[in-house]
Structure formats: structure tokens, C-alpha cells
Amino acid sequence: MLFGTMAAxxxxxxxxxxxxxxxxxxxxxxxxxxxxxxxxGLRNTRYFWSRLAEExxxxxxxxxxLAIILFDIDHFKAVNDRYGHPAGDEVLAMVGNVFExxxxxxxxxxxxxxxxxxxxxxxxxxxxxxxxxERIRKVIEGRTVFAPDSGEVIRVTVSAGVASTADESxxxxxxxxxxxxxxxxxxxxxxxxxxxxxxxxSHPAR
Numbered sequence: 001m002l003f004g005t006m007a008a009x010x011x012x013x014x015x016x017x018x019x020x021x022x023x024x025x026x027x028x029x030x031x032x033x034x035x036x037x038x039x040x041g042l043r044n045t046r047y048f049w050s051r052l053a054e055e056x057x058x059x060x061x062x063x064x065x066l067a068i069i070l071f072d073i074d075h076f077k078a079v080n081d082r083y084g085h086p087a088g089d090e091v092l093a094m095v096g097n098v099f100e101x102x103x104x105x106x107x108x109x110x111x112x113x114x115x116x117x118x119x120x121x122x123x124x125x126x127x128x129x130x131x132x133x134e135r136i137r138k139v140i141e142g143r144t145v146f147a148p149d150s151g152e153v154i155r156v157t158v159s160a161g162v163a164s165t166a167d168e169s170x171x172x173x174x175x176x177x178x179x180x181x182x183x184x185x186x187x188x189x190x191x192x193x194x195x196x197x198x199x200x201x202s203h204p205a206r
Contacts, residue, residue, distance in 0.1 A: 037111040039089060040096025048110035048118055055122050056165070056173035065166035067121040067129035068180040071095075071136070074157045074192040076115035083154060087147040091156055094145050102136050117158075118180075125166035126197050133160040133195040141193065157193035159184060167199060 035047040043051075052068070059066045073079075073095060080088040092115065099109040099117055108120040119136075121129050137158055145154040161184030163176050171179060179198040187196040 037096070039092055040099075040111050042096050042099060042117070043108060043110040045110065045112045048108060048112055048120065051108045051120055052173050052177065055120060056176070058122070059165050064123035065125050065164055066176070067124040067126065067162065067164035067166070068176055069119040069121065069129055069133045069136075070112075070161045070177075070180045070184045071099075071117040071119070071133070071158045072160075072184055072188065073115040074159055074188075076156070079154060079156065083147040083152065084149055086149065087145070087154060090145045090148065091154060094143055095140060095156075095158070098136060098139050098143065102132070102139070124164060126162055126164040126199065129162045129164055130195055130197055133162055136160075137193070137195060159187040159192045160195040161185070161187055161198070162195060163198035167197075 035044060036042070037044045055066050073091065076088065076091070079091055092111075095117065096111060099119065103109040103119065106122050108118075110118050110120075112118045119132070121132060124132070137160060141155075141157050143155070145156075146152070147154055161180045161182065163171075163179035163183060165171065165176060183196040183198045187194050190196065
């Protein structure tokens with residue numbers, strides 16, 4: 001009788017422990033999903049702003065500089081209008097894949113808007129961040145996507161704005177992001193498919 005009771009408790013403890021582990025794994029998956037963009041698999045805006053605050057705090061303590069690159073897919077609305085939203089999703093997935101492959105150690109790639117993406121680069125100044133943005137811009141320019149409905153070939157380009165605390169050391173994290181956003185707007189105003197540094201330097205497609 002005693003042996004049977006002990007065996008029952010052991011079995012119950014095993015099942016309880018297994019269920020707790022499964023619950024922890026499920027919770028971790030939910031946490032991960034809450035910080036991930038479902039379409040591209042990149043981090044989402046919530047995660048990006050959290051990492052930006054953390055990295056900016058480190059920079060304020062005297063650590064290495066911090067750079068932000070903001071990218072926007074050129075004429076993305078025209079892609080949706082001409083080929084349909086499934087094709088637009090294919091374009092977003094392609095761009096997301098390029099970003100995921102381009103992000104290096106400690107760098108954070110995120111989708112921060114409908115067709116807007118961001119890359120957080122700890123330890124980089126403006127010119128080095130521009131080089132990284134140029135590499136990504138060229139890769140995307142060379143990629144093709146096929147429209148699901150028609151099979152037509154779709155090619156897109158991106159514009160990018162860059163800002164770094166190495167150039168703008170007094171800016172808060174929000175102001176640094178805004179500086180990159182202004183540079184992105186300048187890139188689009190200058191003709192798109194180019195990279196603009198927050199100090200006004202433009203690097204058009206070549």
C-alpha cells in the first residue's frame with residue numbers, strides 16, 4: 001500500500017514537473033511572438049524601442065557610439081495597387097530576409113512600420129553606418145520577387161536615413177531616431193534609392 005502511494009506521488013510529481021516545463025516553454029514562445037513581426041520574422045517596434053533605450057543608455061555611460069538606419073521601400077503603395085497585397089507581402093518578406101541576413105552581432109533589425117524597417121548598430125559612427133546601409137540597399141535593388149497571381153517580376157528599391165551619436169552626441173534616443181527619420185525623408189525628397197546621413201550628405205544609387 002505504501003509503495004503504491006509513493007509510486008502515485010512520484011508519477012504525479014513527474015507529470016507536474018513536465019507540465020510546468022511545457023508551460024514555461026509555451027510562455028517563452030508567447031513572449032517571443034509578442035516581440036516578433038509575424039510577416040517578416042524580424043523584431044517589431046516594441047522590441048526595437050526597448051533595445052534602442054538600452055543601447056543608448058550604454059552610450060551615455062561612455063561606451064561606443066550608436067547608429068540608427070531607417071529604411072523605407074520606395075513606392076510600396078504602387079506595388080500593392082498594381083500587383084495586389086499578396087505581392088506586397090512577398091516584397092516585405094524579401095526585404096525582411098535581407099535585413100535578417102545583414103544584421104551582425106549585437107545589431108537589431110526590425111520592422112517598425114508598414115514598409116519601414118530599422119537597423120540598430122551599436123559601436124558604429126555615421127560613415128560606417130552609411131556603408132552598411134549602402135550594402136543593404138544594393139542587395140535589395142538586385143533582388144526580384146514574383147507576383148503570386150500573375151508571376152510578374154517585381155523589383156523594388158529602398159531609401160535610407162542614417163544618424164549616429166558619434167555625430168549627434170547630445171541627442172536622446174528619441175531625438176536620434178527623429179534625426180534618422182529626417183534623413184530618410186531627405187533621401188526620398190532627393191529622388192529615392194539612396195542613403196542620406198543626418199548631416200545632409202547624400203549617397204545616391206550608383
